[in-house]
Amino acid sequence: MTGKLHQLAALLRDRDELDARIAAFTGRSARPGDIGEFIAAQVFDIEPAGTAVQAGYDGVFRSGALAGRTVNVKAYGDALAGIDISPHPCDFYLVFSGPPRPLGAVRHHQWQVSAAYLFDTSRLLETLAGRGVKIGIATSIRRADLDAARIFPATNGTSLLRLTPEQTALLNLFGAHVI
Template sequence: MSDVDVEKIAMLLRERNGIDAKIAAIIQRPLTAGHLGEWIVAQVFGIALETSAVASAVDGRFTSGPLRGRTVNAKWYLKREGLLDVTVRTQPDYYLVLTGPVSPAASSRGGTRPWCIESVYLFDAEQLLAELRTRGVRIGVASSVRAAQWAAAEIYPSANNPILPVSPEQAELLRLFALR
């Protein structure tokens, strides 16, 4: 790597730090996919977030609609690699998962993880946990979820899971985060 490359990286990181600070000022938390994902689902799906960002397993509660009062753990994976962080000790009612493009769980060398939303999934936590246990899947960080389970849980752009219908207004907000 040349000194010119190091200088370019340093300059780009200064720019990124400025953008990150502007986003953090809006969401009132440091910019990470987790914090921003929680903020986005709160805005789009009417979720009241927990006051503490370190609340165990539950990020918030639905404030209206068919899931009013139910607890949710929000995730944002910049790529959908078929893995989901699942908790066992304290369990939310649902996992609401934002994902970027589908990608095999492979080497990231030469790739990118764009900050975008291509799909949204709603998993019933109890049902998902039972299915994972039946298959003998290790439950915890990076639990392997089958493609059929992802497909059945999709609420956007396809409405495969009728439990949480996405309104046209919500779909329009989610489209703002599409890769262009």
């Protein structure tokens, strides 16, 4: 048993070193949410909030159709498991999601962007309230909610934002096919 603990301690030290490198690069922590915020800022021209703990939103779109609007960025292994909706106001939620969670045994869930969703907060809250959904941590959403808000890898006809080929290529860097 102690051999396994020594191995685990060494692996955690290695992970801590890598997390420190990521944090130094992004200027924030290496937590999935902070990495998602960094990626969103680069891909969508978002001015990050002055602090990583800004109430309600993580940044403001600097350009494009959403310029001047606030956004709360979320990164999840699987967005269908629910999204955290803050009581503090923001205009949009930008959600990065990995692939659906595997059923069965616990295993490593790689950090990847399989899909991105952009929700208009007021419309989302209205939809959820109409269904009687409790708003807060791990707010339950339906597949149809995600499909309506999807902006990556493909958009639907009512999407709030159409990605440029460059934005699509940048998000593809974090896809499942990348090794």
